[in-house]
């Protein structure tokens with residue numbers, strides 16, 4: 001069922017006692033919550049810019065007098081709308097304030113520090129954070145200066161928070177080949193500062209996978225892993241193309257895979273993990289409710305599924321909250337929740353020994 005788990009993990013899952021049947025709700029809720037808190041978690045799909053919480057936005061606005069009031073209004077508006085957006089366009093408009101506040105390298109450094117502190121609060125042990133180098137280029141900022149500040153902040157916060165971090169440089173696929181190649185160049189340049197992968201996000205229709213096979217080959221030649229957002233707003237063919245044409249090792253979202261049995265088979269046979277982000281899909285209007293997400297169907301079909309938060313601050317969620325909501329909406333057992341964490345550890349771009357260590361830690365905490 002959880003294809004990336006090693007034999008001993010499967011054995012452990014099989015040997016675990018079955019969950020108790022009739023536990024009164026309040027106890028179940030609080031014990032489930034503490035179980036999820038206790039689980040060492042792995043986050044594979046979180047955007048740095050989408051993880052700037054309201055309190056950090058206020059902190060960033062301290063020296064930007066023109067934006068202070070706007071930030072207050074923005075926060076009240078998000079809460080009133082329960083972090084939902086009528087369309088992807090509306091999401092981008094709301095995202096604008098974050099873009100304005102992340103003006104200087106030190107702003108990005110603060111956002112990084114606060115994100116690592118937040119991940120530590122949720123007992124996230126390891127994160128591959130998406131750095132939108134493409135957006136930095138689009139804002140005409142220096143990738144060099146910004147990422148130096150980000151990497152420096154992470155290196156300072158890692159020992160203090162206990163959260164290990166690696167980076168995925170993300171290009172905006174509909175900005176064209178030159179833009180995407182420029183992001184890859186920076187990704188290669190910063191391999192020594194913890195960049196492990198290169199990816200594409202943005203409009204799947206205006207930036208189809210068939211444009212980028214050579215770039216993803218170049219990424220592999222440079223020793224970078226390849227990932228892609230696919231099957232989010234577009235159909236399953238976008239997922240198939242990302243796997244077959246680009247050779248990506250993980251798919252961001254993959255929501256629409258469920259519409260095509262051939263794509264489901266492709267993902268299962270090639271063991272391509274999905275970075276599932278249910279609250280994000282609800283917030284941007286792709287599905288109506290969390291419980292409409294095909295996550296349980298993906299698991300039943302034998303796909304490798306990991307649970308992630310995407311732009312948690314924009315969607316009023318967190319990785320901890322995604323686990324809680326998955327347990328509530330789908331009735332997942334503790335074994336399934338732990339297996340999702342183990343899947344993420346195995347699907348990460350850590351070395352084999354480090355993956356093994358993480359898996360053992362998860363199993364220890366879950367037993």
Ligand SMILES: [Zn+2]
Pocket residue numbers: 045047201229252310311
């Ligand atoms: Zn994303």
